Amino acid sequence: MSKSPTPRALPSTGVAIRRSTHSPIYTLVGSVIIVVLLTAAPWIAPAQVASTLMNFFILVIMATMWNLLAGYAGMVSIGQQAFVGLGAYATLYFALKGVNPFLTIPLAALASGIIAIPVTYLLFRLRGGYFSIATWVIADTAMLVIGTIAVLGGGTGRLMPGLQNLSPSQTAHYSYLATWFVALIVIIGTYLLLRSRLGLVLASIRDNEVAARSAGANVRAARRTVYIIAAAGCGAAGAVLAISQPFIQPTNEFSMQWAAEMLFVSMIGGLGTIEGPIIGSIIFFVLQQSLQQQGVWYLIIFGTFAVAVALWQPKGLWGAFRSRFHSELLPVGHWVKNADGKRATGTLPE
Amino acid sequence: MIWVNVIIQGILVGGFYALFACGLSLMFGVLKVINLAHGDMAVVAAYVAVLLSPHLHIAMVWSFLIVVPIFGLLGYVLQRTLIQRSIDRDPFTTLLVTFGLSVIIENLLLELYTANGRTVNIGSIIAQSWHPGSIVYISYVSLVVLAAAVLVLAVLQLFLSKSRTGRLIRAVADDREAAQLSGANYKHIFGIAAAIAFATVALAGIAYGMMTQFAPTSGGVNLLFAFEAVVVGGIGSLWGTLVGGIALGVAQQFGAHVNPQYQVLAGNLLFLLVLAVRPQGLFGKKTALA
Numbered sequence: 008m009s010k011s012p013t014p015r016a017l018p019s020t021g022v023a024i025r026r027s028t029h030s031p032i033y034t035l036v037g038s039v040i041i042v043v044l045l046t047a048a049p050w051i052a053p054a055q056v057a058s059t060l061m062n063f064f065i066l067v068i069m070a071t072m073w074n075l076l077a078g079y080a081g082m083v084s085i086g087q088q089a090f091v092g093l094g095a096y097a098t099l100y101f102a103l104k105g106v107n108p109f110l111t112i113p114l115a116a117l118a119s120g121i122i123a124i125p126v127t128y129l130l131f132r133l134r135g136g137y138f139s140i141a142t143w144v145i146a147d148t149a150m151l152v153i154g155t156i157a158v159l160g161g162g163t164g165r166l167m168p169g170l171q172n173l174s175p176s177q178t179a180h181y182s183y184l185a186t187w188f189v190a191l192i193v194i195i196g197t198y199l200l201l202r203s204r205l206g207l208v209l210a211s212i213r214d215n216e217v218a219a220r221s222a223g224a225n226v227r228a229a230r231r232t233v234y235i236i237a238a239a240g241c242g243a244a245g246a247v248l249a250i251s252q253p254f255i256q257p258t259n260e261f262s263m264q265w266a267a268e269m270l271f272v273s274m275i276g277g278l279g280t281i282e283g284p285i286i287g288s289i290i291f292f293v294l295q296q297s298l299q300q301q302g303v304w305y306l307i308i309f310g311t312f313a314v315a316v317a318l319w320q321p322k323g324l325w326g327a328f329r330s331r332f333h334s335e336l337l338p339v340g341h342w343v344k345n346a347d348g349k350r351a352t353g354t355l356p357e
Numbered sequence: 358m359i360w361v362n363v364i365i366q367g368i369l370v371g372g373f374y375a376l377f378a379c380g381l382s383l384m385f386g387v388l389k390v391i392n393l394a395h396g397d398m399a400v401v402a403a404y405v406a407v408l409l410s411p412h413l414h415i416a417m418v419w420s421f422l423i424v425v426p427i428f429g430l431l432g433y434v435l436q437r438t439l440i441q442r443s444i445d446r447d448p449f450t451t452l453l454v455t456f457g458l459s460v461i462i463e464n465l466l467l468e469l470y471t472a473n474g475r476t477v478n479i480g481s482i483i484a485q486s487w488h489p490g491s492i493v494y495i496s497y498v499s500l501v502v503l504a505a506a507v508l509v510l511a512v513l514q515l516f517l518s519k520s521r522t523g524r525l526i527r528a529v530a531d532d533r534e535a536a537q538l539s540g541a542n543y544k545h546i547f548g549i550a551a552a553i554a555f556a557t558v559a560l561a562g563i564a565y566g567m568m569t570q571f572a573p574t575s576g577g578v579n580l581l582f583a584f585e586a587v588v589v590g591g592i593g594s595l596w597g598t599l600v601g602g603i604a605l606g607v608a609q610q611f612g613a614h615v616n617p618q619y620q621v622l623a624g625n626l627l628f629l630l631v632l633a634v635r636p637q638g639l640f641g642k643k644t645a646l647a
Binding site for chain 2: 077081083085129132133135136137139140141143144147148151152154155162263267270271274302303304306307310311313314317318321
């Protein structure tokens with residue numbers, strides 16, 4: 008209908024539309040500082056900090072992908088560990104073929120994404136809770152199939168080749184940088200994706216699926232695309248996991264633990280926001296580090312917290328913060344403001 | 358003869374899957390939600406049976422007479438509080454909440470009772486079996502569990518089709534708003550459906566503990582099998598679930614016969630095959646499909 012793309016200001020109605028809640032310069036400067044610090048971390052911080060950060064990044068990647076699935080496309084998967092495991096094993100496979108493990112990361116992401124394509128045709132036949140358990144069947148099947156392949160170590164596992172000719176400090180630095188850059192690419196990629204046309208379609212589906220369909224949005228294609236992207240992202244997470252913990256075992260790479268962590272982290276941080284999974288991951292790591300002497304209690308406490316958040320604060324901590332302070336760091340929606348600068352809408356655009 | 362044995366063992370274990378799955382099926386049919394902690398409830402029931410029996414000075418075999426009603430009550434209470442609260446939000450929240458509960462329960466059991474396997478002790482009958490053919494062994498325990506499964510399904514079917522409460526449950530399952538307009542208190546009906554689901558899964562959990570060892574993580578894998586039985590048989594059909602469970606059991610025994618490593622894989626592949634060629638399952642209607 009409109010002759011021009013979304014106008015930045017609509018003089019006739021007296022409202023203006025803006026992306027950011029504050030000047031994007033602040034976000035940009037802050038991001039640059041964080042990126043520089045995190046890139047330099049293995050040289051300026053103790054080795055223990057760098058290795059904890061690495062696990063943190065892996066969780067951020069997985070949680071960001073899970074949030075894309077559940078928070079933006081409404082698909083509750085409890086089987087994303089399928090693609091974590093497949094990514095890890097793709098890395099092992101290519102490394103056994105003589106490819107440098109660090110170069111296998113994009114290949115692992117690609118492989119996971121390609122495997123996800125036929126999987127969607129099976130999974131999308133089910134909906135709701137049945138879809139969720141079916142994703143788990145897929146993960147279980149992938150684990151069992153991999154476990155029968157002797158060259159990949161079968162059920163007992165195998166050490167990844169290609170890392171042994173590097174010195175320990177080189178390995179640590181390179182794998183840190185690889186993990187960090189994958190996390191950075193995943194976050195920036197998600198941000199750009201949500202600001203793209205697909206992001207708009209996803210927002211319209213979330214707000215009203217029937218209306219989105221009737222306006223011509225191809226719901227199934229959008230969901231399929233998101234599922235494949237999330238699979239590729241989890242594949243990349245699996246690849247960096249394999250590099251950081253190079254003994255590859257089916258029960259570890261395909262662990263249900265990954266699904267639990269990515270789900271809890273996204274729920275606590277806030278579904279449907281980019282910042283949420285990152286904040287959830289920070290809380291998770293603080294809790295895990297402070298309770299690491301107490302066995303699995305961190306997971307019990309964190310899980311209880313996540314259930315409580317889902318029941319009483321479904322937008323998560325970041326969602327609560329955002330609607331209280333009307334502020335966001337990585338805006339993907341739009342604000343509608345009156346010309347005098349006051350908010351025209353009562354709630355924050357989501 | 359060896360194939361006869363494979364099929365018989367498959368049928369025996371299939372009955373157990375159906376017993377495990379009927380609560381899942383009922384909850385989905387009536388409440389339209391999946392309880393992802395369904396399997397863990399069964400494991401909790403088995404632990405309660407094992408830990409409670411010595412205190413009550415009863416033989417563990419009869420522990421189900423106490424544990425099953427307790428779980429029925431628990432199901433009603435949980436439904437009226439936690440689950441109803443999450444349903445009021447949306448089905449999406451229910452999945453998150455029940456998955457969270459599943460992880461919490463599993464890790465709590467692990468922390469309290471370690472990963473060691475336990476059994477519901479039923480004495481020497483566990484080792485006894487009927488031996489009708491040269492290599493065919495039918496364990497008495499498995500036979501009793503299969504009979505219990507058929508009995509539970511039959512009673513459930515009769516209850517749903519004949520009793521007043523059963524009719525109310527079906528009415529609410531069909532059209533909640535219309536049933537409400539006709540005076541049905543849907544939250545109470547939901548509670549009853551959850552009570553039945555919890556009672557049957559408690560029975561299944563104790564049966565599992567009688568047949569084999571259970572550990573805190575047993576719930577997940579059994580939920581997986583129960584779910585596969587439901588989809589293979591056809592979502593929304595009680596007898597379909599029994600057939601689905603048997604089909605799954607036979608597929609697993611067949612896989613295990615080829616190579617023990619293939620037992621679970623064969624079941625998963627049957628499930629994926631059904632999903633690919635007949636997504637509504639053997640006896641199902643197309644209601645749960647996307």
